[in-house]
Amino acid sequence: MSLLSTQGLTKAFGGLTAVSDVDFELPQGEIRALIGPNGAGKTTFVGLLCGRMAPSAGTVRFDGQDISRLAAHERIRLGIAYTFQITSVFARLSAHENVALAVRRRGGDAVREVPEALQRVGLRDRAGDLAGDLSYGHQRLLEIAMGLAQKPRLLILDEPTQGLADSEIDAFCALVRGLAPETTVLLIEHNMSVVMRVAQKITVLNFGAVLAEGAPEVVQADPAVQAAYLGGVEA
Amino acid sequence: MDFGAHLLLASLEGAVTAAVLTLTALGLSLVFGIMRVVNVAHGEFYMLGAVIAWFVATSLGGHPALGFMAALVVAPVLVGLLAAAADVTLLKRVDYDPERTIVVTIGLLYIIQQVALMTYGPEARPVQEPFNHRIMLPLFSWQDGFYFPSGWGAPSTTSYKLFVIGSAAAVLLGVWLLMTRTKIGLVMRATQLDREMAQVFGVAVERVYALVFGLGAALAALGAVLVVPIQQAHYLMGHDPLLLSFIVVIIGGLGSLPGTVLAAVLIGMSDGIISVFFSPTLAKILATLLVALVLVFRPQGLFGTRAA
Amino acid sequence: MSEAGKVWALHLGLLGLLFALQFVLPAYHHGNLARVMVLASFAVGYNLMFGYTGLLSLGHAMFFAAGMYGMGLAMRHLGWTPGPALIAGVLSGVVLALVVGALALRTVGVGFMIVTLMFAQAVYLVALYFGEWTRGDEGFVIQQAERVMMGLDLSQPGPRYFVAFVLFSACMLLSLRVMQSGFGKVLIAIRENEERARMLGYNVFRHKLGAVALSGGIAAAAGAFYGLLFGYVGATFATTQYSILPLLWVLLGGAGTILGPFVGTLFAFYLIDISSGFTTAHMLVVGVVLVALALFARQGIVGELRARLWRWLP
Ligand SMILES: Nc1ncnc2c1ncn2[C@@H]1O[C@H](COP(=O)(O)OP(=O)(O)OP(=O)(O)O)[C@@H](O)[C@H]1O
Ligand SMILES: [Mg+2]
Numbered sequence: 001m002s003l004l005s006t007q008g009l010t011k012a013f014g015g016l017t018a019v020s021d022v023d024f025e026l027p028q029g030e031i032r033a034l035i036g037p038n039g040a041g042k043t044t045f046v047g048l049l050c051g052r053m054a055p056s057a058g059t060v061r062f063d064g065q066d067i068s069r070l071a072a073h074e075r076i077r078l079g080i081a082y083t084f085q086i087t088s089v090f091a092r093l094s095a096h097e098n099v100a101l102a103v104r105r106r107g108g109d110a111v112r113e114v115p116e117a118l119q120r121v122g123l124r125d126r127a128g129d130l131a132g133d134l135s136y137g138h139q140r141l142l143e144i145a146m147g148l149a150q151k152p153r154l155l156i157l158d159e160p161t162q163g164l165a166d167s168e169i170d171a172f173c174a175l176v177r178g179l180a181p182e183t184t185v186l187l188i189e190h191n192m193s194v195v196m197r198v199a200q201k202i203t204v205l206n207f208g209a210v211l212a213e214g215a216p217e218v219v220q221a222d223p224a225v226q227a228a229y230l231g232g233v234e235a
Numbered sequence: 236m237d238f239g240a241h242l243l244l245a246s247l248e249g250a251v252t253a254a255v256l257t258l259t260a261l262g263l264s265l266v267f268g269i270m271r272v273v274n275v276a277h278g279e280f281y282m283l284g285a286v287i288a289w290f291v292a293t294s295l296g297g298h299p300a301l302g303f304m305a306a307l308v309v310a311p312v313l314v315g316l317l318a319a320a321a322d323v324t325l326l327k328r329v330d331y332d333p334e335r336t337i338v339v340t341i342g343l344l345y346i347i348q349q350v351a352l353m354t355y356g357p358e359a360r361p362v363q364e365p366f367n368h369r370i371m372l373p374l375f376s377w378q379d380g381f382y383f384p385s386g387w388g389a390p391s392t393t394s395y396k397l398f399v400i401g402s403a404a405a406v407l408l409g410v411w412l413l414m415t416r417t418k419i420g421l422v423m424r425a426t427q428l429d430r431e432m433a434q435v436f437g438v439a440v441e442r443v444y445a446l447v448f449g450l451g452a453a454l455a456a457l458g459a460v461l462v463v464p465i466q467q468a469h470y471l472m473g474h475d476p477l478l479l480s481f482i483v484v485i486i487g488g489l490g491s492l493p494g495t496v497l498a499a500v501l502i503g504m505s506d507g508i509i510s511v512f513f514s515p516t517l518a519k520i521l522a523t524l525l526v527a528l529v530l531v532f533r534p535q536g537l538f539g540t541r542a543a
Numbered sequence: 544m545s546e547a548g549k550v551w552a553l554h555l556g557l558l559g560l561l562f563a564l565q566f567v568l569p570a571y572h573h574g575n576l577a578r579v580m581v582l583a584s585f586a587v588g589y590n591l592m593f594g595y596t597g598l599l600s601l602g603h604a605m606f607f608a609a610g611m612y613g614m615g616l617a618m619r620h621l622g623w624t625p626g627p628a629l630i631a632g633v634l635s636g637v638v639l640a641l642v643v644g645a646l647a648l649r650t651v652g653v654g655f656m657i658v659t660l661m662f663a664q665a666v667y668l669v670a671l672y673f674g675e676w677t678r679g680d681e682g683f684v685i686q687q688a689e690r691v692m693m694g695l696d697l698s699q700p701g702p703r704y705f706v707a708f709v710l711f712s713a714c715m716l717l718s719l720r721v722m723q724s725g726f727g728k729v730l731i732a733i734r735e736n737e738e739r740a741r742m743l744g745y746n747v748f749r750h751k752l753g754a755v756a757l758s759g760g761i762a763a764a765a766g767a768f769y770g771l772l773f774g775y776v777g778a779t780f781a782t783t784q785y786s787i788l789p790l791l792w793v794l795l796g797g798a799g800t801i802l803g804p805f806v807g808t809l810f811a812f813y814l815i816d817i818s819s820g821f822t823t824a825h826m827l828v829v830g831v832v833l834v835a836l837a838l839f840a841r842q843g844i845v846g847e848l849r850a851r852l853w854r855w856l857p
Contacts, residue, residue: 073742090735105744146743273656325838328838341790342832516672517672524662
């Protein structure tokens with residue numbers, strides 16, 4: 001059964017249709033990659049999923065329930081976690097407190113669970129540092145820890161590996177693979193090697209519409225997808 | 236006096252209020268529109284204009300018109316220079332951060348006001364108007380057409396009040412020409428649209444800001460000089476114009492000059508009209524609540540269309 | 544000592560000191576300190592919103608005045624005794640805060656500042672408009688005979704100091720507890736990064752509204768006690784000046800610190816007190832201090848202490 005689905009999801013910014021009539025199904029337990037050239041509408045699409053902005057048209061269903069009218073925080077409470085493409089942590093709070101805020105929201109025990117979550121992304125020894133003092137890569141990892149700490153049913157990651165070192169990327173891939181099948185993952189990613197390593201299925205977005213969808217190898221070989229990426233590079 | 240006469244008088248009083256308010260609010264609106272900061276000390280620049288006008292007029296002597304005309308030039312220029320100096324020494328230093336700018340201008344408010352109290356004193360003092368003729372006003376009725384009523388209560392105004400309205404209109408025209416027809420106006424509008432972009436294209440944003448802040452204050456001072464023969468100068472007189480200007484600028488759409496002028500006329504007129512028929516306090520309550528609600532329910536239309 | 548231990552030792556220590564001071568202070572400073580403690584309670588309320596939640600209100604005088612009038616009008620026109628009248632005052636403040644908050648919180652930044660300013664102005668004008676009951680700017684006096692609560696004659700310096708002390712202790716400890724609670728930590732999170740807090744699943748609007756209600760309630764309590772302890776209720780306390788003063792106190796003492804409001808109020812009070820010895824234009828000091836704070840010391844006294852010495856200060 002689908003954990004998440006959309007029907008006719010559309011978002012227009014003035015004259016620009018950033019997301020155009022997208023029908024999308026994400027089965028429970030899957031790790032799905034969402035790819036597409038810059039400006040394809042990926043961030044906008046997931047923003048519509050978790051309620052950061054209102055759609056121009058279309059519906060979003062989560063776990064059988066129509067959540068199109070719910071506010072962002074209500075959707076998060078249903079079990080969706082979101083990490084920002086542009087790093088967004090509480091810069092003047094400690095790494096520990098950043099994660100603790102995520103843990104406490106669902107009534108978890110911060111003392112026990114925060115070190116656990118930090119451990120999983122390799123930031124356990126930085127717990128006392130101010131988030132703003134961490135390196136860029138570490139801030140990205142902190143965001144992922146905040147996502148994990150929410151114990152979400154659906155984890156949406158927007159370009160999480162941007163700015164990570166190779167060793168950190170390897171650890172990240174292992175981490176994400178370990179999340180399934182309890183956690184369903186929707187991963188926006190430009191790094192194709194990450195996509196090929198973790199994704200069970202890929203959805204390609206181009207000019208706001210779904211261009212292709214299927215198994216990684218199939219999508220990778222799809223001439224239309226290659227054309228879109230090449231076109232994207234040229235533009 | 237019959238209703239028609241009342242209404243006519245009230246509209247004329249309203250037009251005078253509206254004229255002064257337009258100038259004052261225009262200053263605030265320019266500053267907000269271009270610099271995106273709220274100047275809480277705006278009312279004190281207004282007060283300063285009136286107080287300086289009194290100093291100039293009393294120290295000059297001679298025919299009252301002489302002192303007044305001198306004040307009309309000296310007060311706005313001095314106040315404008317002072318404001319520009321405040322911009323360079325204070326606002327620039329806090330990076331025009333909205334919160335810190337508010338704190339700084341609140342500080343400025345008290346500093347200017349209290350310095351005025353220490354030097355000018357707590358008294359209210361009039362400045363004599365340069366000229367003052369009573370002008371009878373015609374009324375209109377269906378039987379007689381236009382006619383001049385006679386006796387007690389015949390509606391009249393003074394030439395000075397008409398002068399205030401005329402001058403405000405002239406200044407308004409001047410500002411409009413400045414903004415649309417001159418290079419400096421173009422530069423100001425460019426800065427308003429996109430500060431970074433303007434900088435890239437070689438606009439000295441800092442100088443534009445100092446100029447705008449000075450111009451905004453000078454407009455307030457000018458409004459005050461015009462009003463001081465009618466209202467007297469007092470060190471606390473800046474409070475009401477500040478609130479009214481806020482009201483105007485918000486209703487008219489922050490940063491929109493035509494909106495500001497329209498709202499000033501509307502509110503100035505209605506303030507005059509409402510105060511004649513109702514208690515002025517009630518009018519003010521309604522006006523302040525209206526502004527608050529406009530800001531709450533139509534913020535996008537009021538802070539301009541573009542997100543900062 | 545653990546950090547929590549240090550925190551409690553410091554704050555309870557301050558309260559102990561304030562309690563002890565009443566027995567040694569000369570009459571003049573004894574009276575001043577009682578007044579400072581009530582005003583500092585006002586600042587504590589302001590700080591919850593401005594310092595901890597990041598909401599800059601320019602209209603807190605309306606909550607102070609709501610408390611003062613809620614208490615004063617109930618005593619004057621309904622003949623209530625101080626206890627119920629104080630409760631009426633606090634409730635007036637909370638209700639007003641909920642209404643104003645529900646509307647004003649739809650705006651952000653400069654909009655929020657102006658909306659709160661406008662509502663406060665409307666409240667001030669309403670107090671003038673109903674001058675028949677409120678006696679407007681002139682205000683009214685609460686008779687000495689009525690100012691007796693639980694056997695304490697509040698017109699006497701001793702009981703007055705004691706009650707002011709109890710009020711301040713309650714407000715400060717309440718704010719400390721709130722900021723140690725999950726709710727308070729969410730407020731800080733909202734101040735630091737509202738969007739992130741929302742995307743962690745927190746209802747930002749509700750939390751802000753809670754902060755406004757709490758802040759307005761504490762400000763109203765301060766207003767109600769001020770009227771009762773000093774026996775006077777007047778529209779002056781609803782003017783913009785009384786919205787600016789708590790901003791000054793909190794900025795001076797340190798926004799977002801528990802001790803800041805008291806330290807700031809104490810400093811500003813004596814600063815103004817001393818300068819009024821020289822000039823009638825004592826508000827000049829307020830202006831200069833505000834400008835200097837914005838320019839040079841954004842963290843305030845306790846904030847600087849925290850940044851330089853005691854990182855554990857709440
Ligand atoms: N708030 C907005 N207002 C106007 N246009 C927007 C807004 N947000 C995004 N857009 C536009 O919508 C389009 C899609 O943007 P989006 O950020 O969703 O792309 P993306 O696929 O995430 O790109 P990237 O890979 O660069 O992150 C772009 O053309 C972008 O300029
Ligand atoms: Mg994106």
